[in-house]
Amino acid sequence: MQRQLVPPPMSLRGLPQSYDPDAIAAHYRWRPWQALWRFIYIIWSFSGFVWGLQVDRWTYSSESRRPLRAIQIRQILTRLGPTFIKVGQALSTRPDLIAKDFLIELILLQDRLPPFANDQAFALIESELKQPLAQIYQEISAAPVAAASLGQVYRGRLWTGEEVAIKVQRPQLRSKLTLDLYLLRILAKWLGPWLPLNLGHDLSLIVDEFGLKLFEEIDYINEGQNAERFARNFQASPEVKVPSIHWAYSSTRVLTLEWIDGFKLTDTQCAIDAKIAPDRLIQIGVISSLRQLLEFGFFHADPHPGNLFATSEGTMAYVDFGMMDQLDQFTKNTLVDALVHLVNKDYDLLAADFVRLGFLTSDTDIRPIIPALEEVFDDVIGAKVSDFNFKTITDRFSELMFDYPFRVPAKFALIIRSLVTQEGVALCLNPNFKIVEVSYPYIAQRLLAGETPEFRKRLLEVLFKNGKFQWQRLENLIEIAQTDSSFDLIPAAQLGVQYLMSEEGVYLRRLVVLALIEDDRLHTEEVERLWNLIKDDLKPGKLFDVALGALATFSEANLPAWLPIPSLSAS
Numbered sequence: 001m002q003r004q005l006v007p008p009p010m011s012l013r014g015l016p017q018s019y020d021p022d023a024i025a026a027h028y029r030w031r032p033w034q035a036l037w038r039f040i041y042i043i044w045s046f047s048g049f050v051w052g053l054q055v056d057r058w059t060y061s062s063e064s065r066r067p068l069r070a071i072q073i074r075q076i077l078t079r080l081g082p083t084f085i086k087v088g089q090a091l092s093t094r095p096d097l098i099a100k101d102f103l104i105e106l107i108l109l110q111d112r113l114p115p116f117a118n119d120q121a122f123a124l125i126e127s128e129l130k131q132p133l134a135q136i137y138q139e140i141s142a143a144p145v146a147a148a149s150l151g152q153v154y155r156g157r158l159w160t161g162e163e164v165a166i167k168v169q170r171p172q173l174r175s176k177l178t179l180d181l182y183l184l185r186i187l188a189k190w191l192g193p194w195l196p197l198n199l200g201h202d203l204s205l206i207v208d209e210f211g212l213k214l215f216e217e218i219d220y221i222n223e224g225q226n227a228e229r230f231a232r233n234f235q236a237s238p239e240v241k242v243p244s245i246h247w248a249y250s251s252t253r254v255l256t257l258e259w260i261d262g263f264k265l266t267d268t269q270c271a272i273d274a275k276i277a278p279d280r281l282i283q284i285g286v287i288s289s290l291r292q293l294l295e296f297g298f299f300h301a302d303p304h305p306g307n308l309f310a311t312s313e314g315t316m317a318y319v320d321f322g323m324m325d326q327l328d329q330f331t332k333n334t335l336v337d338a339l340v341h342l343v344n345k346d347y348d349l350l351a352a353d354f355v356r357l358g359f360l361t362s363d364t365d366i367r368p369i370i371p372a373l374e375e376v377f378d379d380v381i382g383a384k385v386s387d388f389n390f391k392t393i394t395d396r397f398s399e400l401m402f403d404y405p406f407r408v409p410a411k412f413a414l415i416i417r418s419l420v421t422q423e424g425v426a427l428c429l430n431p432n433f434k435i436v437e438v439s440y441p442y443i444a445q446r447l448l449a450g451e452t453p454e455f456r457k458r459l460l461e462v463l464f465k466n467g468k469f470q471w472q473r474l475e476n477l478i479e480i481a482q483t484d485s486s487f488d489l490i491p492a493a494q495l496g497v498q499y500l501m502s503e504e505g506v507y508l509r510r511l512v513v514l515a516l517i518e519d520d521r522l523h524t525e526e527v528e529r530l531w532n533l534i535k536d537d538l539k540p541g542k543l544f545d546v547a548l549g550a551l552a553t554f555s556e557a558n559l560p561a562w563l564p565i566p567s568l569s570a571s
Contacts, residue, residue, distance in 0.1 A: 015027060015174060015175055015178050016178075018215055019181070019208075019211040019212045019214070019215040021181075021182075021185060021204075021208055021211065024178055024181065024182050025182060025185075027178075027182075028179070028182050034179065035179060035182065035183060038179055038180070038183060039183050039186075041080075042080065042183055042187065043187075045076050045079065045080060046076060046187070048072075049069065049072055049073055049076060052065075052069060052072065053069060056069070066099070066101045066102075067101050067105075069102075070101045070102045070104065070105035070106075071105055073088075073102065073105070073106075074088065074105045074106060074108060074109055077106075077109060078109065080180075081113075081149070081176075081180075082113070082149035082150060082170070082173070082176070082177070083176070083177050083180035083181065083184070083214075084180065085109055085149050086149065086210070086214060087184065087207075087210060088106045088109045089106070089109050089417075090210050090213075090413065091106055092106035092107045092109065092417075113147060113148065113149050114147065115143070115144045115147035115152045116147075116152065116170055116171060118142075118143070118144075120171050121144070121152065121154070121168045122140075124168055124169070124171060124253060124254065125166070125168060125254050128251040128252075128253050128254045129249060129251060129254060136158075136249055137156040137157060137158060137159075137164075137166070137249075138156075138157045138158060138159045138161075139156055139157040140154050140155075140156040140157075140166065141154045141155040141156065144168075145165075146306070148306075149170075150169065150170060150173060150217065150218055150322075151167055151168055151169040151170055151173070152167075152168055152170075153165050153166065153167050153168075154166040154168065155259060156256075158246065158249070158256075162246075162258065162259075163258075163259035163261075164246060164249075164256050164257060164258060164259050165243070165256070165257050165258070165259050165260070165319075166249075166254065166255075166256050167220065167254065167255040167256075167257070168253070168254055169218060169220070169253040169254070173218060174218060177214060177215075177218065181207065181210075181211045181214075184207050185204045185207050185208075188203035188204045188206070188207050189203070189204060209410040213323065213325075213410070213414075216322070216323075216324075217322035217323050218322070219252055220250060220251065220252055220253060220254065220255040220322075221250070221251070221252050222322075223255060223320075223321050223322045224245040224247065224250055224255060224257070224321075226321035226322075226324045227242055227243065227245055227257070227321040228245060229298060230242055230298065230300065230318065230321060230324070231244075233291075233292075233296045233298060234288070234291075237288070238315065239284045239314070239315050239316065240284065240288050240315065240316060240317075240318070241260065241311060241315045241316065241317035241318070242317070242318055243257040243258035243259070243260055243317070243319060244257065244258045245257050245258075246258075257319075260309050260311065260317045260319060261311065261312070262309035262310050262311040262312070262317055263309060263310055264306065264308070264309060264310075278430050279430060280314065281310050281314075281316055282426045282430060284315075284316045285303075285308065285316055285426060286426065286442075287442055288316070289303070289418065289419065290442050293327065293332070293335065293415065294332055294335065294336065297326055297327035297328065297329070297331070297332050298324065298325075298326050298327075299324065299325060299327070299414075299415070299418060300318055300321065300323075300324060300418065301323040301324055301325050301414035301415075301417065301418050302320065302322070302323040302417070302418070303318070303418055306320075307319050307320040323414070325410075325411050325414050325415075326411075327411065331357065331411070334353055334356050334357055335357070337349075337353055338350060338353040338354075338357070341353060342377060345374075345377075345378070347370045347371075347373045347374045347377070348366075348370050350373055350377075351366040351369050351370050351373060352366065354366075354369075354406070357409070357412070358407075358409040358412075359406050359407065359408065359409065359412070360405065360406060360407075361405070361407075364405055368404075369404055372400055372403070372404060373400070376396045376397060376400050377396075
């Protein structure tokens with residue numbers, strides 16, 4: 001009896017709304033004709049590249065011709081369109097997968113594409129919002145003001161008078177991305193062994209990571225919710241501006257949001273004309289990035305020059321919240337641990353942090369990695385702050401990652417991209433800028449303030465090593481924090497006094513006493529150096545206020561037993 005094909009279930013006749021590789025594969029399994037020509041074109045595009053790699057091997061010229069092959073792959077990805085441009089950009093943040101020459105070339109990938117026709121854009125707006133265009137917007141620009149790989153933006157005005165930006169997705173984008181992602185998974189299995197990748201797993205897993213983020217990025221409802229969450233995080237920070245969302249005129253493929261009057265951060269001349277200090281914009285950008293990572297755990301993963309604007313009021317505006325990610329509390333704490341261990345040059349503990357963060361698998365033998373970490377970071381940490389930049393670390397670390405079994409988790413690929421891009425924007429404003437000149441004071445202030453038990457624990461790790469108090473580290477922390485003119489030592493001192501007086505501070509009090517008399521001598525010289533460093537910030541009157549403020553937080557019942565309590569009863 002001849003076997004008959006069973007038609008696919010109804011649920012598979014449409015494309016999935018969220019990324020599901022199994023559902024996508026099932027969808028195209030019944031529609032091979034839809035994938036055939038695109039597959040042939042992709043194969044044809046890559047065939048010359050793969051053949052060139054093989055010829056290079058046969059002629060023993062792989063090393064010398066690698067820069068040429070890197071340029072070739074960038075050009076291929078650009079020709080193949082939005083999905084492949086996005087894949088290339090994602091891979092440019094993966095030093096664990098891509099050799100350095102290819103990384104450098106992939107970073108140059110741009111996602112600017114020619115705009116699509118107004119008729120298509122306006123028809124899509126009317127279809128999505130279920131209203132004629134003239135009833136939605138009082139005005140709309142005759143041409144898009146920006147066009148990228150996933151959509152384009154118009155400037156308009158609502159009938160209520162507000163100026164708005166109208167973001168419109170490219171026609172048939174979801175179906176095009178879905179088809180490309182389906183074919184990419186097939187190609188990943190076939191091309192993986194040929195590509196210059198450092199893989200310990202199936203390349204299709206990388207495609208899946210990318211697909212999940214890409215589907216989030218093309219959902220404009222998700223983007224609007226991201227923008228509102230980001231705005232709530234910075235609601236007490238007037239220097240950071242986030243456009244409001246007009247939900248009545250938004251959908252999954254059309255987003256109407258507040259128009260931001262400003263200029264790109266990379267336009268130095270506009271900053272000068274607007275009488276805005278470029279260094280002030282840099283400080284806002286770097287501190288806001290650190291707060292996203294270490295405080296909120298919710299960060300903007302694509303802060304390129306087109307997504308960051310300066311306003312005439314001197315504020316910095318973030319736009320485009322399609323590419324965001326979240327860090328849990330464990331990851332935030334481990335990041336701070338890694339920073340502390342890096343500063344302390346505890347490379348064995350730093351290697352363990354990489355395991356906890358997912359850069360290394362739990363069964364990895366970290367012993368041979370520890371000397372490599374020491375070799376990479378010793379020069380960087382030993383360098384003066386003025387000689388340091390973030391790209392130095394990423395370049396050196398990229399080489400290490402390709403030689404050892406590191407794998408960059410998707411979240412950290414986005415973090416690396418975010419930080420490198422942020423530094424690049426800052427360097428456009430000030431070529432002499434060093435990111436740590438802003439970030440070090442912020443981190444030092446957070447450690448000195450000890451606002452949470454986690455930060456107090458990490459401060460102790462910085463100040464004590466092998467049971468001995470590190471006087472120089474405390475001096476360095478204070479000096480670094482004081483490079484920020486807005487830093488006030490008083491709140492940190494007050495928190496410190498409160499902590500010392502608490503039951504939680506029993507262990508620290510013992511350590512402080514031992515630090516003063518360790519090595520069988522009084523450390524009067526160290527104390528004097530420390531006092532000279534902070535005396536201008538801690539005048540006697542201010543110190544008295546700090547002590548009173550700390551005492552006010554405790555009742556007589558919960559004052560520590562070691563503190564003398566005067567009798568308050570009437571004689």
